[in-house]
Amino acid sequence: MKAELYDAPIMPLLRQILDVQREFRDIVIAELPLPKKTGAIQSYILECERILFSPRLFREICIRLASLMASHNRETDFISLIFSLEDSTLEALATTVQSCLEPDLVAAMEIAVRELRLHKLSPLEPSLLAEFFLAAIVPFYTAYALQQAPVGENWYRGWCPVCGQYPVNGYNRPEDGRRILGCWMCETEWSFSRLTCPICSSNQEGQLMLFLEEDPRRRLQVCDDCGYYVKITDCTQAQAGCDLQLENAATVFLDILAQRKGYRPASHPHRLTREMR
Amino acid sequence: MKVTRREFFKLTGLAALAAAVVGCDWDKDPVISYPLVDAKEVTTICPYCSCGCGAICYVVNGKLVSVSGDPDHPINEGALCSKGASLLNLNTVYNLRTHSPETNPNRLTKVLYRAPYSKVWEKKNWRWAMDRIARRVKETRDATFEAQENGVTVNRTRAIAHLGSAALDNEENYLLAKLMRSLGIVNLDHHARL
Numbered sequence: 001m002k003a004e005l006y007d008a009p010i011m012p013l014l015r016q017i018l019d020v021q022r023e024f025r026d027i028v029i030a031e032l033p034l035p036k037k038t039g040a041i042q043s044y045i046l047e048c049e050r051i052l053f054s055p056r057l058f059r060e061i062c063i064r065l066a067s068l069m070a071s072h073n074r075e076t077d078f079i080s081l082i083f084s085l086e087d088s089t090l091e092a093l094a095t096t097v098q099s100c101l102e103p104d105l106v107a108a109m110e111i112a113v114r115e116l117r118l119h120k121l122s123p124l125e126p127s128l129l130a131e132f133f134l135a136a137i138v139p140f141y142t143a144y145a146l147q148q149a150p151v152g153e154n155w156y157r158g159w160c161p162v163c164g165q166y167p168v169n170g171y172n173r174p175e176d177g178r179r180i181l182g183c184w185m186c187e188t189e190w191s192f193s194r195l196t197c198p199i200c201s202s203n204q205e206g207q208l209m210l211f212l213e214e215d216p217r218r219r220l221q222v223c224d225d226c227g228y229y230v231k232i233t234d235c236t237q238a239q240a241g242c243d244l245q246l247e248n249a250a251t252v253f254l255d256i257l258a259q260r261k262g263y264r265p266a267s268h269p270h271r272l273t274r275e276m277r
Numbered sequence: 278m279k280v281t282r283r284e285f286f287k288l289t290g291l292a293a294l295a296a297a298v299v300g301c302d303w304d305k306d307p308v309i310s311y312p313l314v315d316a317k318e319v320t321t322i323c324p325y326c327s328c329g330c331g332a333i334c335y336v337v338n339g340k341l342v343s344v345s346g347d348p349d350h351p352i353n354e355g356a357l358c359s360k361g362a363s364l365l366n367l368n369t370v371y372n373l374r375t376h377s378p379e380t381n382p383n384r385l386t387k388v389l390y391r392a393p394y395s396k397v398w399e400k401k402n403w404r405w406a407m408d409r410i411a412r413r414v415k416e417t418r419d420a421t422f423e424a425q426e427n428g429v430t431v432n433r434t435r436a437i438a439h440l441g442s443a444a445l446d447n448e449e450n451y452l453l454a455k456l457m458r459s460l461g462i463v464n465l466d467h468h469a470r471l
Contacts, residue, residue, distance in 0.1 A: 010295040017291050073298050106289070131294040168289040176355040178348040184290040193349045194333065195318055209316040212308075219316070236345075249292045253308045259287060260309060267289040 013072050014249045017065060021139050024061045028143035031057065041151060044164035046098070051144045053094045055087035061136045069132070078132055081122040092116055093133060094140070104268055105165060105185055109134045138185065145186035152180075152190035158198025158266075162188045167198060168267040169231035169248050177236050182244035184267055189244070197223035198230060199266050210258070218251050220258050228266040229258045314338065320347055322446050323361045327467075328352060329447055330361055341368050342378075418460055433461045441467035 032052040059082060066078035096112035097105065110130035113119055119126035145162040155161040160183035170181035172194070179194040196203040202225040209232075211219040217237075222229040231251045235241050255265060288296055316337045321344075323330040331350025335343045344364040348355035357364070370381045388406045389398040414437065421436035439457045441450050450467055457465045 009299045009301050010292065013299055014291050014295040017295065069298050073300065076298050106293075128294075128297050131297065135291060135294050172348075176348045177345060178355065194347070195320060195349070207318055209318060210313040211316065212311050213314050214311070216314070220313075245291060248290060249295065252288060252292055252296070255288055255292075256309050257311070257313055261313070265287055265289055268287055 010249055010252070011246075013068065014246070016068050017135060018245055020061065020064045020068065021135070021142070024057065024064075024139040025142045025146070028052075028054070028057060028139050029147060032143065034144060034147040041155070041161050044159060044161050045148060045151075046144070046163045050098055051094070051140045053091065053140055055090040058090050058094070058136060058140070059085075059087075061139060062133070065132065065136055076124065076128075077122070078124070078129075081118065081124075081129075084121055085118070089116060089118075093118075094137060097137065103164060105163070106130060106134060106268065109137075134185075141186040145183075145188045148188075152188060155190040156192065158192065158196075158201065160186060160188050161190055162186050166266045166269050167230055168265060169233070169244055169251065171233040171235045171241050171244065171247070173241050174235050174238050179232070180241060181230070184245070184248060187245065197221075197226060197228065199223065199228040199269055200226035202226065210261075212253075212257075218247075218254060220254050220263075222258065222261075222263050227263055228269065229263040230266045231255070320350075323357065323364060324367075324446060325358075325360050325364075326443060327447060327450070330357060332357065332361065332364055341365065414460070422461060433463045435464065437462050438464035439466075443468040 032054060034052060062082045063079065066076075066082055069076040069078055093112050093116060096115055097108050100108035100111055102108040102111060110127055113126050113129045113133065118129055122129060141163055148162060151161040158181075159166050163183060163186045165183050165185045167181040168184040170179055170192070172178070173180050177194075178191050180189050181192045181198060182189045192198055193203065195207050197207065200223060202223055208222050208224060209219045210222060211217075217234045219232045219234065220229050221232050231248070231254050233242050233247050233251070259265070287293075314337060316335060319334050319336060321332050321334055323332050330353035331347030332344050333347045334341055335345070346353050346355040346357040346361070353361075366381075368380060368384075369378045370383075371377075372379045388401045388403055390401045390406070391398050417436050418434050421434045423431055423433055423435070425431060437460070439453070439462055441453055445453065445467070454465065
């Protein structure tokens with residue numbers, strides 16, 4: 001397919017980052033075991049709880065990721081910054097992100113970077129530092145989510161039951177065609193109505209789907225009521241579902257096309273606050 | 278090259294980080310000029326029997342292209358029987374000459390009327406048909422209406438019967454039953470046998 005030309009530049013790096021994240025997720029689970037919780041979830045689990053965090057492990061993940069970045073682009077020098085930070089600063093970074101009132105974790109991380117003045121220690125942009133530290137903290141979130149009792153089958157809300165983030169993509173699962181949405185942060189998957197917008201719950205007259213003729217399996221579900229979109233991959237003809245993290249990167253062309261038409265990604269619902277949910 | 282997180286397009290998670298590090302220039306890629314196809318997923322109820330299974334109709338550029346079971350529907354949870362699975366063929370048939378699906382050319386799209394003892398079908402409009410049906414129902418009912426039998430109030434007509442189609446859903450059958458009862462029709466049945 002022509003649009004897969006897009007995937008080529010970012011996929012190798014993305015796969016390597018994912019490998020590092022998943023390797024450290026298992027290490028975090030082994031080193032920081034969490035008792036399983038049962039019972040109903042009110043809004044989402046991490047609204048009242050905190051992830052288990054280790055500055056030592058965080059530093060190790062950062063170093064691994066930083067060397068990956070440097071191998072792809074010498075100008076991305078995160079390593080000197082990481083070595084200049086003390087454990088207390090890394091701990092403060094994790095605490096600030098989680099206690100930030102901003103529900104969008106990307107924005108929360110950028111606020112944390114600016115509050116701790118990390119951008120003054122590096123020539124890189126604060127937003128890029130935020131993305132980097134977010135990638136490094138992901139294993140703590142995925143480890144936390146994996147240790148929870150399965151919540152995805154009985155969760156009928158548009159946001160992640162574990163960390164509260166809105167989804168960036170999902171798929172129609174092969175067994176029965178149900179829509180599975182995935183959290184881009186903690187990789188939790190949950191089922192959600194196929195014809196309902198996860199942001200505003202609108203389902204009037206069906207949802208508009210947009211796709212390229214070259215690849216009708218990958219679609220945009222857009223909501224004309226709220227203007228947000230989610231990327232959906234149709235796996236009903238496939239043997240299994242898909243890795244939503246890889247699929248997110250493979251469908252970047254859909255993000256571009258949707259945003260050119262004025263839609264916004266559901267994963268960044270800037271107008272929504274926790275109180276509005 | 279300055280490493281930056283591209284703000285023009287909002288990417289999420291690792292895709293955003295990888296794109297910033299690798300330095301993709303999305304604006305120069307031809308894919309952004311590709312046209313998007315408009316499609317819509319709308320729900321419907323299978324009309325074949327009184328189970329009322331849910332189905333999702335997939336409409337591309339205003340044309341129905343596929344129908345599948347609705348996984349969120351509490352009755353069928355995504356499954357359809359063999360008859361329901363062929364719902365698309367209510368509208369679309371496969372053209373053996375062109376080897377492509379097309380709207381069934383034999384679908385009736387106009388009211389057809391064949392007069393008693395006539396051999397030809399005449400095209401009529403809906404207004405004519407509705408007026409005629411209403412007039413004939415009224416005439417027959419008024420001529421055969423029984424108010425009492427053996428001193429018991431019955432308020433009925435036995436000259437008209439109504440047989441509901443198996444293709445009617447529960448709600449349509451409910452409304453039809455109310456209408457027929459209000460006319461005094463007692464020979465009333467439906468077609469679905471499950």
